[in-house]
Amino acid sequence: MSDALVETLHSSLLELDQPKTVAAARAICSGDGEPSAEQAVQALAAALEIVGQRFQQEDWFLGELVYAGEIAKQAMEILTPHLSALATQSSGTLVVGTVAGDMHDLGKDIFITYARSAGFEIIDLGVNVSAERFVEATQVHRPLALGISCLLTICAGGIPQVIEALAERRLRDGLRVIVGGAALTAEFAAEAGADAFAPDAVTGTRVIEKWSGV
Amino acid sequence: MREPVEIELQPLGQSISVEPGTSLQDVLHGYGVEFPCGGNGRCGGCRIKLLAGTLAVTPPQAQILSASEIEQGWRLACHCRVDGCLTLEVEQWDTAILTHHASLQFAPRPGRGIVVDLGTTTLVAQLLDLQSGRVLAVQKARNPQAVRGADVMSRLARALEPGGRQELADLIRNEIGALLVGMLDSAPNAEKAIESVVVVGNTVMHHLFCDLDIESLAYSPFDSPNDGLQEFTAEQLGWRLPGSPRVRFLPGLGGFVGADILAGVLATSMHESDEVVALIDLGTNGEIAAGNRERILCTSTAAGPAFEGGRISQGMQASTGAIAEVRAEGGGLACHVIGGGKARGVCGSGLVDAVATSLDMRLIRPNGRLADGSHSLPLTNDICLTQSDIRELQLAKGAISAGLRILLARLGTDEEQLAKLYLAGAFGNYVNPASARRIGLFSARAERVEAAGNTALLGAKLALFGEGFADMRFADLLSRIEHVPLATDARFQEVFIAETAFPGPQ
Ligand code: B12
Numbered sequence: 001m002s003d004a005l006v007e008t009l010h011s012s013l014l015e016l017d018q019p020k021t022v023a024a025a026r027a028i029c030s031g032d033g034e035p036s037a038e039q040a041v042q043a044l045a046a047a048l049e050i051v052g053q054r055f056q057q058e059d060w061f062l063g064e065l066v067y068a069g070e071i072a073k074q075a076m077e078i079l080t081p082h083l084s085a086l087a088t089q090s091s092g093t094l095v096v097g098t099v100a101g102d103m104h105d106l107g108k109d110i111f112i113t114y115a116r117s118a119g120f121e122i123i124d125l126g127v128n129v130s131a132e133r134f135v136e137a138t139q140v141h142r143p144l145a146l147g148i149s150c151l152l153t154i155c156a157g158g159i160p161q162v163i164e165a166l167a168e169r170r171l172r173d174g175l176r177v178i179v180g181g182a183a184l185t186a187e188f189a190a191e192a193g194a195d196a197f198a199p200d201a202v203t204g205t206r207v208i209e210k211w212s213g214v
Numbered sequence: 215m216r217e218p219v220e221i222e223l224q225p226l227g228q229s230i231s232v233e234p235g236t237s238l239q240d241v242l243h244g245y246g247v248e249f250p251c252g253g254n255g256r257c258g259g260c261r262i263k264l265l266a267g268t269l270a271v272t273p274p275q276a277q278i279l280s281a282s283e284i285e286q287g288w289r290l291a292c293h294c295r296v297d298g299c300l301t302l303e304v305e306q307w308d309t310a311i312l313t314h315h316a317s318l319q320f321a322p323r324p325g326r327g328i329v330v331d332l333g334t335t336t337l338v339a340q341l342l343d344l345q346s347g348r349v350l351a352v353q354k355a356r357n358p359q360a361v362r363g364a365d366v367m368s369r370l371a372r373a374l375e376p377g378g379r380q381e382l383a384d385l386i387r388n389e390i391g392a393l394l395v396g397m398l399d400s401a402p403n404a405e406k407a408i409e410s411v412v413v414v415g416n417t418v419m420h421h422l423f424c425d426l427d428i429e430s431l432a433y434s435p436f437d438s439p440n441d442g443l444q445e446f447t448a449e450q451l452g453w454r455l456p457g458s459p460r461v462r463f464l465p466g467l468g469g470f471v472g473a474d475i476l477a478g479v480l481a482t483s484m485h486e487s488d489e490v491v492a493l494i495d496l497g498t499n500g501e502i503a504a505g506n507r508e509r510i511l512c513t514s515t516a517a518g519p520a521f522e523g524g525r526i527s528q529g530m531q532a533s534t535g536a537i538a539e540v541r542a543e544g545g546g547l548a549c550h551v552i553g554g555g556k557a558r559g560v561c562g563s564g565l566v567d568a569v570a571t572s573l574d575m576r577l578i579r580p581n582g583r584l585a586d587g588s589h590s591l592p593l594t595n596d597i598c599l600t601q602s603d604i605r606e607l608q609l610a611k612g613a614i615s616a617g618l619r620i621l622l623a624r625l626g627t628d629e630e631q632l633a634k635l636y637l638a639g640a641f642g643n644y645v646n647p648a649s650a651r652r653i654g655l656f657s658a659r660a661e662r663v664e665a666a667g668n669t670a671l672l673g674a675k676l677a678l679f680g681e682g683f684a685d686m687r688f689a690d691l692l693s694r695i696e697h698v699p700l701a702t703d704a705r706f707q708e709v710f711i712a713e714t715a716f717p718g719p720q
Contacts, residue, residue, distance in 0.1 A: 058589060058601040061582050061608060062714050101433035103701040106710070127701075128434040154371050154432055 006035045006043045009075065013047040016064060018071045025075040029082045037082035044072050044079075048117055052202025062110075065201070069113035076117055090121040092144035092212040095137045097125030098181075099158040104151035107181050111147060111201040118205050120144075120212070131158065131165040138171050145176040145208055148194075153183045160192040176211050180204055222301040224265060228351075228400065238262070238269075238294040246338055246352035247304055248668060252538050252552065252563065252644045253292035257665060259306070259643075260291040267300035306667075321679070325409040326350065328397075328459075329674040330390060331474070332415030332423060333357060334366055334498075337390060338671055341397050344409060347679060351401035358389045359422065365498055365519065366418035366470075370432040373422060383425040391453040398455070407457025411448070412686070414464050414674045416499065417441055417472035424463055431470075436699070441466030441473075443687050462686050464677060467503070468697025470514035475501050476688065476695075477673025480680075482636045482666060484510060485691055489633035490625055492618060493669065494656070496521050496562075496642040500614045503695075504621045504632075510695040511624055515617035520610040521562040521641040526603045530559035532644055537564035537593055539646070542571050549593050557594045563644045565607060568599055570649035573716055580716045582608050611655050612714035617700060618656060619709055624698065629658045636666040643667060654717045 005028050012020035028040045051068040054060040060068075080088060094115055098108050105127045112122050123141050125133055134146060146166075150156050159179055166172040179189050180198040189197035198204030218231045221241065232241055239253045242260070251257035255274030264287035271284055272293045279288050291304075322345045331338045334357060341351040359382050362372040373379040394411075398404045413423065417438050421428050424444040430437045444463040448455045464473035478493045479485050485507060492504035500517035503510055523529030523536070530536050535558030539550035547568065551557045560568065572578040572591060579585050582604050592598040622628050629635075635658040637643065637650075647663045650656065656663070677683050700706045 058605070059583055059587075061605060062711050063581060066711050103434050103436075106707055109707070152367070154367055154374075 003035065005031070006039055009040055010043040010047045013044065013068060013071055013075070014050060016067055016071065018067075018074070021071050021075050022078065025078040029078055037079045038084065038087050040079050041076070041083065041087070044075055045118065048072055048114065048202075052114075052200075052205070055200060055202060062106075066110060066113075069110060069117065072117045073113060091119040091209065093121045093123065093141055094145050094147055094208065095123045095125065095134065095141055095143045096147035097129035097134060097137075097149070098127040099148055099150040099155050099162070100128060100130045101155040101158060102150055102152045103127040104149070104181070107151065107201065108147070108149035111149070111180060111198075111204050114201045114205040115147075115208060118209055120208065131162045134162045135165050135169055135171065138166060138175065139169070143175070144212055145178055145195075147204070147208075148177065148179045150179065150181040150183050156183050156188060156192075159184075159189075159194065163193040176208075178204055178207055219296060220299045221296060222266075222299075224301060224303040232296055234297055236296050238291045238296060241296070242291050242304065244354075246340070246354045247291065247306055248643070249292050251292075251665070252532060254539065254550075255290055255293050256646075257643075258290060259665070259667060261305040262289055262291045262294075263287050263303040263305065264289060265301040265303055267298055269294045269297075269300070322346070323409075325457075326406060327409050327678045328394060328411040328455075329671060329678055330394075330411065330413040331668060331671040331674060332386070332390070332413055332419045333474075333670075334369075334416065334419060335360060335364075337393060338668070339390070339393055339397055340671065340675070341401055342675065342678065344679070351397045353393050353397035353400070355389060355393050357419075358385045364524075366416065369418055369422060370428055373428050374432055379422070379425060379428065382422045386419075386423050387451050387453075391451065394453060394455060405456050408448075408455050408459040409457065410678060411455070411459050411461040412464065412674045412678045413461065414473040414477045414670050414677075416474050416501075417466045417470050420444070420463055420466055420472055434701075436469060436701070438466055438469060441468065443685075464674070464686060465688060465692060467512045467692070467695050469699055470499050470516075471501050471503070471512045471697055474670035474673075475503050475512060476691075477671070477677065478636075478638055478666075478669035479503055479510060479691070479695070480673035480676045481669035482634075485694070487633070490622070490627050490631065491634040491636065492622070492632055492658075493636040493638055493666070494614060494618065494642065495639040495669075496614070496637060496645065496655075497639045498522065498524070500610070500617065502614070502617050502621055504618070505625060505695075508694065509625070511621045511698050512695060513617050513621060513698045513700055515613040515700065517610040517613045518606070520565070520606045521645075523559065523561045523565070525606050526560065526565060527600050528559045528597050529565070529603070530561055532561040532563065532640070535559065536561035537568075537597060538644070540564055540567035540571050540593060542575055547571060547575075547593055549597075557597045560593060560597055560599070561644075562641045563646060563649075564593075565599070565603070566645050566653055566655075567649045568593055569604060569607060569716070570646075570652035573652060574720070576719070578604065578716070580718045582714070582716060607653070608714040608716070611653055612710050615655055615657075615713040616706060616710040619713070620700065620703055620705060621698060623705075629656060632658045632662060635663045636669070637663065638666050638669040652717070652720070654713065654715075657717075 009024040177194045178196045186197040446461045466472040495501045500515035503512040534553035537549045537560040589601040590598045643665045
């Protein structure tokens with residue numbers, strides 16, 4: 001019975017069945033601790049992994065990606081209060097924003113949803129973020145990594161500017177930088193001095209998970 | 215080889231010598247005649263009147279034209295071949311357009327004027343008789359700035375480089391200057407004074423032509439504080455035109471919505487309509503205007519180049535060799551290739567047709583996924599659509615339909631209630647409206663959707679002829695038009711994501 005609940009949580013997320021996913025999460029929380037909230041979170045993570053594969057293999061598109069992320073977020077909100085102190089420990093903090101001059105935020109927001117579901121704490125600086133603000137937030141929050149989104153070719157030059165500004169303040173060492181968005185390529189990211197480029201939000205989440213060692 | 219034959223074009227009075235058997239479409243296209251449906255005999259937009267000579271009436275013509283029209287000499291240029299000497303009148307060049315605008319105060323006055331549609335890719339100019347309203351000459355050219363980038367964003371990037379702004383301004387001013395001189399030379403009385411020149415174009419073309427600061431257009435907030443009316447003397451632009459006319463670039467509507475859309479508002483009489491109507495320019499920027507005599511909202515949706523065949527793996531412009539039409543036939547897909555030869559790629563209208571047909575045949579699911587689980591859909595032996603091509607179309611279509619929905623919601627209405635939906639832009643005039651509707655680009659009722667032709671040029675003419683527009687500032691009209699920046703619209707994300715899906719089975 002109990003395993004069946006975890007199984008339901010997993011499969012109903014993949015069926016994009018929001019009521020069923022949420023009901024399964026509630027049932028797990030109001031149960032006798034078997035299965036545990038931790039097991040449920042693992043099941044959600046495994047399901048999101050599959051969502052990511054479906055998106056990468058072009059089976060699913062933005063609608064499914066966003067909706068699955070939204071359902072997972074709701075389920076996480078139900079499960080989180082029931083997690084042990086150890087399990088609620090954040091996988092790390094990320095500072096995320098869209099580069100100066102650019103106001104596209106859809107891709108950035110999708111990345112944030114997935115990174116949050118993976119247990120990261122996100123400081124969202126929003127759109128049109130200057131190098132100065134990235135630097136300030138890095139000083140204040142000491143994040144594991146910085147995530148920068150860019151959709152406009154004309155604004156891509158803002159990315160090496162952020163990285164240079166970080167280096168000038170001696171904040172670059174030990175900090176990782178991941179970039180994404182339709183205007184960028186892996187080559188550009190490497191040239192700009194970023195540590196990684198993510199073609200999509202799910203790949204990006206995998207990369208930062210690797211960095212945090214979870 | 216037979217002797218060449220002569221075609222005389224009225225009202226230009228121009229003579230052209232062509233090989234017998236040449237298609238009239240090929241000949242007239244070079245003279246600026248537009249073929250709204252791509253020369254498929256569907257729209258009747260290329261109507262010509264035979265004043266002398268003979269042209270066979272093919273079945274598609276008989277379908278579009280009535281018996282009495284045929285009797286009077288009307289033909290569709292796209293379906294005619296030249297066999298002997300002809301004298302023709304081109305309807306597009308006639309005053310008919312002006313008389314459609316009952317409310318327009320057409321005040322005949324002596325003299326001649328010029329209108330220019332400054333497009334990102336193409337320039338079109340017309341010389342007009344201000345007394346009769348007739349087109350005296352037409353001239354077309356490519357925008358020479360294209361060597362510095364195909365789209366407006368790459369032009370802006372170029373203009374931000376040292377010397378770039380000057381270079382782009384010089385390129386376009388010189389080209390139009392030469393184009394106008396060539397146009398005057400092609401018409402009788404080349405030395406007769408020109409009274410006025412009206413130029414329209416998108417906001418980036420406006421700024422680059424007028425040599426204005428583009429910082430605020432190139433980066434957030436993507437504003438255009440200087441998009442008001444710009445006036446020059448011909449000398450200032452280095453143009454040698456008789457009569458030293460004033461040259462006016464009409465004002466834009468805010469953000470990336472330019473004078474070409476203001477012209478579109480005039481051309482569709484949106485500003486005089488009792489009911490709410492909408493105009494969509496189906497280009498890369500996907501501008502939309504919607505409203506009525508009281509209030510008009512406009513926006514740009516940044517659809518991307520998919521409708522022009524851009525970012526599509528085997529995409530191409532709508533030219534010879536492009537699959538421009540796809541329909542279901544014998545359980546498969548049948549393609550029509552422009553020019554009739556071997557397919558070299560697929561253009562926007564072919565892409566939209568192919569997806570619409572495939573949705574009906576359940577080859578593509580409403581979420582855009584190819585139903586057989588593969589990643590490509592063959593259209594012909596050599597040309598196929600990939601799954602990512604369909605995704606690109608979903609983004610472009612999603613942006614436009616989300617923009618339209620949001621504007622109409624702000625006006626307190628929806629597509630169901632829309633009295634008229636005008637499609638502009640090259641692609642807007644090319645695409646099969648039924649297919650566009652099938653993929654969910656819009657949901658307005660089919661009978662209310664209308665391909666509106668080159669509304670930029672038409673609107674520029676109305677501005678030139680209209681009596682009430684003497685100063686061309688359009689202060690009153692502009693005070694009723696509001697630009698809506700979608701980047702800060704709280705609902706855009708959600709609506710856009712929802713609109714990337716195709717409508718379900720119908
Ligand atoms: C939607 C859209 C808009 C919306 C933006 C709404 C919003 N709140 O974001 C609106 C209409 C407001 C808009 C405006 C403009 N846009 Co726009 N827009 C688009 C459009 C149609 C889709 C972009 C999108 O959201 N894609 C979906 C998302 C999910 O994809 P994505 O961002 O790439 O994200 C994925 C990955 O890249 C990754 N990712 C993204 N960021 C990050 C960050 C990190 C850290 C990681 C790990 C991963 C990651 O994860 C995501 C999911 O897997 C594209 C055209 C197209 N066909 O693609 C143009 C486009 C991006 N826009 C463009 C332009 C030019 C503009 C405007 C300047 C012009 C205009 N006409 O108004 C304005 C400027 C807006 C501004 N102030 O910044 C151009 C850019 C051209 C270029 N290469 O420079 C495009 C390509 C269209 C075109 N003309 O060709 N736009």
